[in-house]
Amino acid sequence: xxxxxxxxxxxxxxxxxxxxxxxxxxxxxxxxxSLRVAAKLRDAGLKPGDRLAIYSENRPGFVYAYLGGLRAxxxxxxxxxxxxxxxxxxxLDDATPSVVCVSEQSAQFVxxxxxxxxxxxxxxxxxxxxxxxxxxxxxxxxxxxxxxxxIYTSGTTGRSKGAMLTHGNLLAIxxxxxxxxxxxxxxxxxxxxxxxHVHGLGAGLNGTLVAxxxxxxxERFDAQSVVATLAAGEATMFFGVPTMYVRILEQAxxxxxxxxxxxxxxxxxxxxATVHEEFARRFGVSILERYGSTEFGFALSNRYDGARxxxxxxxPLPRVAVKLADPASGVDVAPGAAGEILVxxxxxxxxxxxxxAASESAFVHDADGRRWYKSGDxxxxxxxxxxxxxxxxxxxxxxxxxxxxxxEVEDELLRIPGIKAAAVVGQPDAAxxxxxxxxxxxxxxxxxxxxxxxxxxxxxxxxxxxxLYPIDALPRNAMGKVEKPRLREMLARVR
Numbered sequence: 317x318x319x320x321x322x323x324x325x326x327x328x329x330x331x332x333x334x335x336x337x338x339x340x341x342x343x344x345x346x347x348x349x350s351l352r353v354a355a356k357l358r359d360a361g362l363k364p365g366d367r368l369a370i371y372s373e374n375r376p377g378f379v380y381a382y383l384g385g386l387r388a389x390x391x392x393x394x395x396x397x398x399x400x401x402x403x404x405x406x407x408l409d410d411a412t413p414s415v416v417c418v419s420e421q422s423a424q425f426v427x428x429x430x431x432x433x434x435x436x437x438x439x440x441x442x443x444x445x446x447x448x449x450x451x452x453x454x455x456x457x458x459x460x461x462x463x464x465x466x467i468y469t470s471g472t473t474g475r476s477k478g479a480m481l482t483h484g485n486l487l488a489i490x491x492x493x494x495x496x497x498x499x500x501x502x503x504x505x506x507x508x509x510x511x512x513h514v515h516g517l518g519a520g521l522n523g524t525l526v527a528x529x530x531x532x533x534x535e536r537f538d539a540q541s542v543v544a545t546l547a548a549g550e551a552t553m554f555f556g557v558p559t560m561y562v563r564i565l566e567q568a569x570x571x572x573x574x575x576x577x578x579x580x581x582x583x584x585x586x587x588x589a590t591v592h593e594e595f596a597r598r599f600g601v602s603i604l605e606r607y608g609s610t611e612f613g614f615a616l617s618n619r620y621d622g623a624r625x626x627x628x629x630x631x632p633l634p635r636v637a638v639k640l641a642d643p644a645s646g647v648d649v650a651p652g653a654a655g656e657i658l659v660x661x662x663x664x665x666x667x668x669x670x671x672x673a674a675s676e677s678a679f680v681h682d683a684d685g686r687r688w689y690k691s692g693d694x695x696x697x698x699x700x701x702x703x704x705x706x707x708x709x710x711x712x713x714x715x716x717x718x719x720x721x722x723x724e725v726e727d728e729l730l731r732i733p734g735i736k737a738a739a740v741v742g743q744p745d746a747a748x749x750x751x752x753x754x755x756x757x758x759x760x761x762x763x764x765x766x767x768x769x770x771x772x773x774x775x776x777x778x779x780x781x782x783x784l785y786p787i788d789a790l791p792r793n794a795m796g797k798v799e800k801p802r803l804r805e806m807l808a809r810v811r
Contacts, residue, residue: 319460320483321490321522322386325350328501328528335501336530338379343528346383349444351451353384356443360433362415364389364456367466369413370512371395371404371422374535377437378511379521380444381417386464386483389456390415393466393478394512397422403476407468408432410670411478460484466669467514467610478669479610481518488662489518489613490526492633497579497604497620499553501528506551508537508560515584518613520555539563549576557584559796561591561603574599579620583608585797586705586723588730589626605629607657607705611678611689612636612664615657616703627727629695630702636661639688640695643709646680654696654706654719658688665689694721711800713742713752720752720779728774729754729781734762739790739798740781743807754781755803757790 318324325347328335333344341349362368368385370392372378385392393411395404397419404425408416415433416426417440428434443449464486466478481489493499505524509516524531532551534541537560545551547568554577556564561582580595580603587605596602607629608614615638618630632638640655641648649655658680664687667675680688694706706712706721713720722740729738737757742750756762764784771780791802 318487318526320386320458320464321486321525322350322383322458322483324487324490324526324528325383328525332501332528335528337525338376338531339533341376346379348447348451349380350383350387351455352446352449353380353440353443354387354452354455355450356440357381357384357388357390357415357435358452360415360435362388362390365391366415367391367393367411367413369393369395369408369411369416371397371399371416371426372419372437372512373397373421374508374511374516374533375419375437375441376444376533377417377419377440379533381435381437381440382511382517382521384440386458387452387455389458391463391466393468394517395468396512397510400425406475407478410468411466458483460487461666463666465517467512467517469610477671477674480666480669481514481613482666485613485663485665486518486522487526488635489514490522492635492663493519493523493614493617494527495634496617497553497581499523499527499529503527503529503553503578504551505529505531505553505555506534506542506545507531507555508534508542509555509557510536513584514608514610514613515555515557519581519608537563539567543568543572546574546577547572552576553579553581555581555583557796558582558587558591559585559792561587561595565591565594565598568598572599574601577601579604581606583614586726587626589727590730592624592626606633607693607703609659609691609693610665611691612659612661614663615659615661618702625701628698628702628704633663636663637686638703640697641690643694652696652698654694654721656709657691657693657695657703659691660686660688711741713740713750715742715745715748715750715752715778722752725752725754725771725775725779725781728771729756729767732767732770734758734760735767737790739800739803741800741803741807743782751782752779753783753785753807755785755787755790755806757788758786762786 329343329347337343337346368390463480464483468476507520602624606617616629618624637660643656707723725740743753745751791799
């Protein structure tokens with residue numbers, strides 16, 4: 317029985333060595349490549365328990381380094397390839413990797429030093445193909461509770477922290493998705509999500525390896541290329557973020573069909589209902605929304621074989637427990653009321669790397685001794701439609717004692733002609749404490765007065781933004797999520 321993603325890879329390599337796993341690389345070849353890379357990483361100074369940082373865009377070498385690092389008993393640290401100086405240095409200082417794998421693009425930002433070797437991924441890719449390299453002869457034993465990877469949070473609520481996901485966590489995350497989404501060896505996933513993120517690595521790559529399926533790995537998302545690949549019938553599954561689906565709608569020519577596609581998944585940010593509806597109308601496929609986090613991978617998903625309601629993220633995944641609690645008291649909320657999402661299950665991370673205070677504050681234990689992760693996300697639950705995310709607890713706008721959930725207002729803004737994207741934040745106000753305001757990306761059809769008039773017809777008065785601030789482009793992170801702290805910084809300058 318598999319205890320790790322590596323065990324699943326080995327099982328498929330033994331049973332179906334010629335089946336394709338990564339592009340045109342078979343399961344047998346991928347297993348052998350990971351053992352050769354592990355041996356060469358050991359030669360570079362990587363020891364069991366050391367950290368191996370991978371600082372790169374998507375490419376086969378990333379996959380080989382990841383699997384080779386795990387084989388060697390290391391803890392893999394995935395680094396956002398867009399990070400520079402301060403963010404990059406924070407991770408290197410915190411994780412203290414003994415080896416850093418870099419691409420041609422990122423090599424200029426990391427230099428070797430005492431106790432830290434730098435390895436180029438072009439060399440890793442050469443090692444993977446060189447059959448003359450002896451495989452690692454003595455792979456260390458791996459237990460499900462051993463830390464496998466550190467994925468650093470985005471840092472939108474402070475300095476980023478390294479979430480410790482164990483081998484057991486990674487396997488549980490992948491197995492939940494394989495079961496819930498009917499993932500089989502006959503599937504091919506087109507993967508353009510960054511591998512440094514839990515969505516790309518934990519769902520995309522690990523899910524593929526556990527299912528025994530095939531992944532088509534692309535360096536980055538390119539809408540025209542994605543549309544062409546899907547229309548040609550080269551894939552059956554695609555995972556994306558909302559901005560990707562917007563671009564697909566923009567780039568897909570009239571009448572194009574994705575007839576072989578059986579599953580489109582969206583996550584990492586709320587999918588606007590308008591995009592959900594237009595995608596279904598254009599292509600006859602309903603996007604499946606799910607809910608996840610760096611700390612637990614994934615917890616909720618619309619049902620594969622059930623109705624997929626726009627604006628909802630469905631029900632708990634297999635073997636995951638979810639509840640809603642009052643953020644102040646910790647008491648479970650009444651049916652229909654909003655509360656903080658708490659998650660319990662084998663997918664939940666061990667804690668934060670070298671940060672006991674953050675680990676302690678992130679979890680609570682119930683009367684039965686079960687350990688729950690406090691997500692910081694607010695939601696409501698409907699027995700028929702599932703969970704509806706109201707937004708981050710720290711993004712909740714409290715205006716004159718009334719709660720304003722930004723996602724609700726943003727959804728209405730996106731239904732107004734001339735508004736292409738929107739983000740609602742709270743602006744300090746002497747009388748009400750806060751007032752909601754919105755930053756909007758617009759086109760020539762935008763009319764601010766008409767937009768506000770429409771909102772007053774659709775929303776309670778306290779929810780209507782008091783100002784609409786046009787902006788060329790909302791600030792987003794690598795996963796397309798709007799960085800609201802930067803918007804609040806902009807507000808402080810315009811006041």
